[in-house]
Amino acid sequence: GPASLADGEGVTGIVRSATFSFATPASGPVAAELGTHVVVLEGTASNGTVDRPFRVEVDASEVLDSKGQPSIEGCPFTETEMKGDGTVTLKVSAPLWFDQADFSDTPVSSDGRRPLLTNDHAARRALVRGMKAGDAYVFSYTAK
Secondary structure, eight states, rough: OOOOOOOOOOOOOEEEEEEEOOSSSOOOTTTTHHHOOEEEEEEEEEEEEEEEEEEEEEEEGGOOOOOOSSSSEEEOOOEOOOOOOOOEEEEEEEHHHHTTTOGGGGOOSSSSOOOOOOOOOOHHHHHHHHTGGGGGGGEEEEEE
Protein backbone atom coordinates (compact mmCIF):
# COMPACT_ATOMS: atom_id res chain seq x y z
CA GLY A 1 0.00 0.00 0.00
CA PRO A 2 0.93 3.66 0.03
CA ALA A 3 3.84 4.85 2.13
CA SER A 4 5.15 8.36 2.68
CA LEU A 5 8.85 9.08 2.36
CA ALA A 6 10.87 11.87 3.90
CA ASP A 7 11.19 15.25 2.22
CA GLY A 8 14.07 15.53 -0.23
CA GLU A 9 15.81 18.04 -2.40
CA GLY A 10 15.68 18.11 -6.17
CA VAL A 11 16.41 20.26 -9.16
CA THR A 12 14.11 22.12 -11.51
CA GLY A 13 13.74 21.32 -15.18
CA ILE A 14 12.30 18.67 -17.45
CA VAL A 15 12.48 15.11 -16.15
CA ARG A 16 11.91 11.86 -18.05
CA SER A 17 13.66 9.21 -15.96
CA ALA A 18 14.77 8.53 -12.41
CA THR A 19 16.81 6.12 -10.32
CA PHE A 20 15.22 4.04 -7.57
CA SER A 21 17.49 3.14 -4.65
CA PHE A 22 16.98 0.43 -2.06
CA ALA A 23 17.82 1.64 1.46
CA THR A 24 20.62 -0.20 3.19
CA PRO A 25 20.52 -0.69 6.01
CA ALA A 26 16.73 -0.77 6.12
CA SER A 27 15.02 2.15 7.82
CA GLY A 28 11.47 3.10 8.66
CA PRO A 29 8.54 1.27 10.21
CA VAL A 30 9.31 -2.16 8.67
CA ALA A 31 13.09 -2.10 9.16
CA ALA A 32 12.93 -4.83 11.81
CA GLU A 33 10.99 -7.13 9.45
CA LEU A 34 13.51 -6.55 6.65
CA GLY A 35 16.53 -7.18 8.84
CA THR A 36 19.58 -7.19 6.56
CA HIS A 37 17.49 -7.59 3.38
CA VAL A 38 16.20 -4.91 0.98
CA VAL A 39 13.08 -6.91 0.05
CA VAL A 40 11.18 -9.69 1.82
CA LEU A 41 8.18 -11.19 0.03
CA GLU A 42 5.78 -13.84 1.22
CA GLY A 43 2.97 -15.23 -0.86
CA THR A 44 1.30 -18.20 -2.41
CA ALA A 45 1.68 -19.19 -6.04
CA SER A 46 -1.35 -21.08 -7.33
CA ASN A 47 -1.58 -23.32 -10.37
CA GLY A 48 -4.88 -25.05 -10.70
CA THR A 49 -5.46 -26.89 -7.45
CA VAL A 50 -1.83 -26.70 -6.28
CA ASP A 51 -0.88 -23.89 -3.90
CA ARG A 52 2.80 -23.23 -3.28
CA PRO A 53 3.49 -20.90 -0.35
CA PHE A 54 6.89 -19.19 -0.53
CA ARG A 55 9.17 -16.64 1.11
CA VAL A 56 11.88 -14.71 -0.73
CA GLU A 57 14.59 -12.59 0.90
CA VAL A 58 16.63 -10.34 -1.41
CA ASP A 59 19.87 -8.68 -0.32
CA ALA A 60 21.33 -5.41 -1.60
CA SER A 61 24.18 -7.29 -3.30
CA GLU A 62 21.64 -8.86 -5.65
CA VAL A 63 20.29 -5.56 -7.04
CA LEU A 64 23.52 -3.66 -7.65
CA ASP A 65 23.68 -1.28 -10.61
CA SER A 66 26.65 -0.62 -12.89
CA LYS A 67 28.21 1.58 -10.17
CA GLY A 68 27.89 -1.10 -7.50
CA GLN A 69 24.95 0.60 -5.76
CA PRO A 70 21.65 -1.07 -4.80
CA SER A 71 19.77 1.02 -7.34
CA ILE A 72 17.60 0.62 -10.42
CA GLU A 73 18.59 3.06 -13.15
CA GLY A 74 16.47 4.29 -16.05
CA CYS A 75 13.09 4.16 -14.35
CA PRO A 76 10.38 5.98 -16.30
CA PHE A 77 9.35 9.37 -14.96
CA THR A 78 6.15 10.73 -16.50
CA GLU A 79 7.61 13.65 -18.42
CA THR A 80 7.06 16.94 -16.69
CA GLU A 81 8.79 20.19 -15.91
CA MET A 82 9.57 20.64 -12.25
CA LYS A 83 9.40 24.31 -11.34
CA GLY A 84 9.28 24.19 -7.57
CA ASP A 85 8.03 22.32 -4.55
CA GLY A 86 5.77 19.38 -5.16
CA THR A 87 5.26 15.70 -4.59
CA VAL A 88 7.05 12.91 -6.40
CA THR A 89 5.04 9.70 -6.46
CA LEU A 90 6.60 6.30 -7.05
CA LYS A 91 4.47 3.35 -8.14
CA VAL A 92 6.14 -0.04 -7.81
CA SER A 93 4.63 -2.74 -10.00
CA ALA A 94 5.17 -6.01 -8.13
CA PRO A 95 3.40 -7.94 -10.93
CA LEU A 96 6.29 -6.99 -13.23
CA TRP A 97 8.70 -8.44 -10.66
CA PHE A 98 6.86 -11.78 -10.94
CA ASP A 99 6.23 -11.66 -14.70
CA GLN A 100 8.72 -14.41 -15.62
CA ALA A 101 8.64 -16.36 -12.34
CA ASP A 102 7.74 -20.04 -12.66
CA PHE A 103 7.02 -21.57 -9.28
CA SER A 104 6.76 -25.15 -10.56
CA ASP A 105 10.06 -26.11 -8.86
CA THR A 106 8.91 -24.65 -5.54
CA PRO A 107 8.35 -27.39 -2.99
CA VAL A 108 4.72 -28.02 -2.10
CA SER A 109 4.31 -27.21 1.57
CA SER A 110 2.98 -30.10 3.61
CA ASP A 111 2.49 -28.01 6.75
CA GLY A 112 1.34 -24.67 5.27
CA ARG A 113 4.62 -22.94 6.16
CA ARG A 114 6.32 -20.86 3.53
CA PRO A 115 9.60 -22.38 2.36
CA LEU A 116 12.44 -19.90 1.86
CA LEU A 117 13.42 -19.89 -1.81
CA THR A 118 17.17 -19.92 -2.27
CA ASN A 119 19.30 -18.95 -5.26
CA ASP A 120 18.84 -22.39 -6.85
CA HIS A 121 15.10 -21.83 -7.35
CA ALA A 122 14.19 -20.62 -10.86
CA ALA A 123 11.27 -18.55 -9.54
CA ARG A 124 13.55 -16.64 -7.16
CA ARG A 125 16.12 -15.93 -9.89
CA ALA A 126 13.35 -14.67 -12.21
CA LEU A 127 11.90 -12.52 -9.43
CA VAL A 128 15.26 -10.84 -8.77
CA ARG A 129 15.68 -10.20 -12.51
CA GLY A 130 12.20 -8.63 -12.53
CA MET A 131 13.13 -6.41 -9.60
CA LYS A 132 16.05 -5.05 -11.63
CA ALA A 133 13.81 -3.92 -14.52
CA GLY A 134 13.39 -0.14 -14.54
CA ASP A 135 9.84 -0.37 -15.90
CA ALA A 136 8.67 -1.76 -12.56
CA TYR A 137 9.27 1.66 -10.91
CA VAL A 138 7.31 4.58 -12.36
CA PHE A 139 7.72 8.12 -11.03
CA SER A 140 5.42 11.13 -11.45
CA TYR A 141 5.38 14.70 -10.10
CA THR A 142 2.61 16.96 -8.87
CA ALA A 143 3.35 20.63 -8.21
CA LYS A 144 2.16 22.20 -4.94
